[in-house]
Amino acid sequence: MKIGILLKEGPYNHQASDTAFKFAEAAIKKGHTVDAVFLYNDGVTNVTKLMDPPQDDRNISARWSELSQKHGVEVLACIAASKRRGINDDVLVQGSAITGLGTLTDIAIRNDRLVTFGD
């Protein structure tokens, strides 16, 4: 099955990023394709490489970067939401990209499921 994920909340403030990541991992483990993680609202701040949490905490942007590179999951931040929040190509972690809402529409159409996480 092909699954798309829509993540609408920023990291750390809310558990949404963590649940989305755990869900993606489990889906991949079960043999599904996680086609893309689309970031909207404050969710776009999930992929800044300026993130530098304490060593004993998870690094959420690094985790998305790894998932993307290891499993070919596209991690995409909405351009309009990114511009509002100071996210641009210069700060993106490897494996992520900025794109338009048209891409989310494509993701919604081409996948069997779209699962939303957020606040």
Added chain:
Amino acid sequence: MENENVNKIMHVLRHAPHGTIYSYEGLEMILIMAAYEQDLSVVFIGDGVYALKKNQETAGIGIKGFAKTFMALDGYDVEKLYVDKLSLEERGLTEDDLVVDVEVLDAEVIGGLMREQDVIIHH
């Protein structure tokens, strides 16, 4: 016959405007998706109905108002606007208090529509 390439996508607005950005960015998403010729519907539940309230003047809070943008949806062929009846009643509102024409439906009917969807996105 139903076109198999057309997906049923429902947007559910559940947050009041201005206090959080969800309904505003939700509307932005709806406007973009409208260009993709899918079967779009927009449902207002809970505080989401406040997004449609007439007489919103946001100059004083320094945030751009967007209630009038809902009127533009018709021009994008987004005509399926549904409001949850109880949400409206609980807030002491009627259809006359809203900036656009909507269909006021019982939760059961909206639940049935939800079940028909390929994708549902809450804002």
Added chain:
Amino acid sequence: MLHTINKSPFENSTFETCIRFLLPGDPILFIEDGVYAVQAGNRFSAIIANTLKNNPVFALQPDLTARGLTVVTEGVQCVDYEGFVGLVEEHQVNSWL
């Protein structure tokens, strides 16, 4: 249609709103702070028991465990993340954020 709820029912009306739109047979999955709804013997236990008459109710076990919730209302089924994926395989998803 799988309905997911991630808010504590004590703080937020999402659970009460969601169940108004449920059709018989639709499963509900509580995740994140939503799992507080299924703790046995709380204010919402009766509503959960009533919902269970027509709808299967699930809760995400890692979220229960993280919150120290060990006893859930009878009939609520606990699943891990793979169980969550399993529900998504069977149903389209309606995430009540």
